[in-house]
Amino acid sequence: MKEETKQAIIEAAIFVFNEDLSAPMEKVAERADMTRRTLHRYFGERRELLSSCLQEMQKVCSIAMAxxxxxxxxxxxxxxxLLYAAIDCGVKYSFLHKIQQLHGYQHLQNETDNARYDQTFGKVRMVLQNLHKKTDGVSFITVEWMTVLFFGVLTASIEALNHKKMNFSEIKSSAWYSFKMGINL
Amino acid sequence: MKEETKQAIIEAAIFVFNEDLSAPMEKVAERADMTRRTLHRYFGERRELLSSCLQEMQKVCSIAMAxxxxxxxxxxxxxxxLLYAAIDCGVKYSFLHKIQQLHGYQHLQNETDNARYDQTFGKVRMVLQNLHKKTDGVSFITVEWMTVLFFGVLTASIEALNHKKMNFSEIKSSAWYSFKMGINL
DNA sequence: CTGATATGTCACATATTTGAGACTTTTTTA
DNA sequence: TAAAAAAGTCTCAAATATGTGACATATCAG
Structure with a gap:
């Protein structure tokens, strides 16, 4: 079993499942440019693959944030x-975030996952809370709003990347400019 | 056939398919609080329901934008x-937008749909282009970035709504503040 | 109350997706 | 180059999802 192939499958699955959580395995195989049979040699069950995707995303994102x-x-x-790191993680970050918000997919999460969640997204909230305290009440922007806006700006960055009309560094600087201005920093 | 029921099914389907495009009909029925059998009396095929969802979203959004x-x-x-209208449309707006971006779902779109698309999202781009011309080159923020940021701020608004920690008017004013500051207006 | 309309229940046929065995071909590596 | 490992092909059984017929209930308007 090649570790390289396993990794390629996970990457493909993250891409496909991010767009369509219940997409058939065939689509993942297509994206990974291999047969469904091969894919199944690496991941016996669908659940197993999805679970590996979660683990991978959590690993990559929590390290990047730290x-x-x-x-x-x-x-x-x-x-x-943190914003730059989130943009670097791209769909891994946003898919992870999406899963957390999802209705009726609690079975994808266990206690460990929720702890990991805090290791990633919790850091952003923490820093935002610090900043909010310092500007003590000058701004009418709440921590709640800053938190969701952070993710909104990330969404914008990912979409800009997909369109390929802007490069990474342009996107990063625009994203940071818009975010800091948007939260009155 | 009650028009009310039909509408309820469409609303449920928009909610469910927005989270998981390939979710089984059963999930839509659950969300609409009815049997799958009843659902199928209104929508013979899955395609048909999805198509009705698209139509509904396009109708609501294009009217709101106009x-x-x-x-x-x-x-x-x-x-x-336009931003306030988009927030009012909520997931209808963002789901529509998502479908457009999606890889490998061209079959959901025909020429009419693409014309409709312009009636909704095209208006935002148009206004942004006007504004960008007026500030002629002062800002390093591109029209491309402003467009994706508009959607990013909408995403943030929808998420804020889901958390229910902010009310509609708070969200709208935060969203507009962050967006206009973010694009240097 | 009564008939009409809408919905629920059960049953079933068909279609699609999933997961794996058996064997062949390709790729890797020693 | 030859053995080992990985991937492809073909096949098939089981599980899940889709769509519909037949009939029982429920809901509502007159």
Whole structure:
């Protein structure tokens, strides 16, 4: 069993399931450019694949977020780096986020997953809370709104990437500019 | 055949398919609080239901956008009203948008649908283009970015609505504040 | 109350998706 | 190049999803 192939399947599955959670395995195989039979040699059941996708996303995102936080001690710079890290994670970050919000898919989550969730998304909220305290009441923008806007700006970044009309660094600088202005920073 | 029931099915389907495009009919029936058998009396085939959802979303959104444009002649005010209208349409707007972006679902779209698409999303782009011309080059924010950010802010608004920690008017004013600051207006 | 309309229940045929066995071909690597 | 590993092909059984007929209930208007 090639680890490389396994990884390719997971990447393909993240892409496909992000667009259509109940898409047939055939679609994942297509995307990974292989037979469904091969795919099934790596992942016996559908559940297993989905679970591996979650694990992968959680791993990648939590590491990226943790690293981003370490770059600086300044909350504003931390926020900036968290945004860049989230954009780097791309669909991995947004799919993970989506799964959390989803109605009727609790069976995809266990306690460990929820702990991991905090390791990723919790960091953003924490930094936002710090920043909000410092500007003590000047802004009518709530922490709640800042949190959802963070994800909204990420969504915009991912879509901009898909259109390929902007490059990574353009997107990142626009995203950070819009976000910081949007939360009155 | 009660028109009311038919409408309820469509609303349920929009909700369910927005979360999971390939979700089984059973899930739609559950959401609409009825039997699958009843659902099938209204919509013979799955395709038919999905198609009705698209039509419904296109109808509601294009009307809302058209009305929003008529409120004012001032581009900035037009943009503000378009954003509010989009928030009012909620998932109808974002699901429609998602379908357009989706890979491998061209079969859901015909020429008429694409014309309708322009009637909705085209208006936003048009107004953004006007505004961008006026600020002639002062801002490094591109029309491309403004367009995707518009949708990003909408995503944030919808999520804020789901959490129920903010009310409609709070969300709208935050959304407009963040968007206009974000595009340097 | 009564008939009409809408919905629910059960049953069933068909279609699609899933998962795996057996064997062949291709690719890797020693 | 030859053995081992990985991937493809063909096949098929089981599970799940889809669509409909027949009949029982429920709901509602007159």
């Amino acid at each position: 690293n981003a936080l370490e770059i600086s001690d300044n909350p504003k710079e931390q926020l900036e780096n | 009305n929003a444009l008529e409120i004012s002649d001032n581009p900035k005010e037009q943009l503000e009203n």
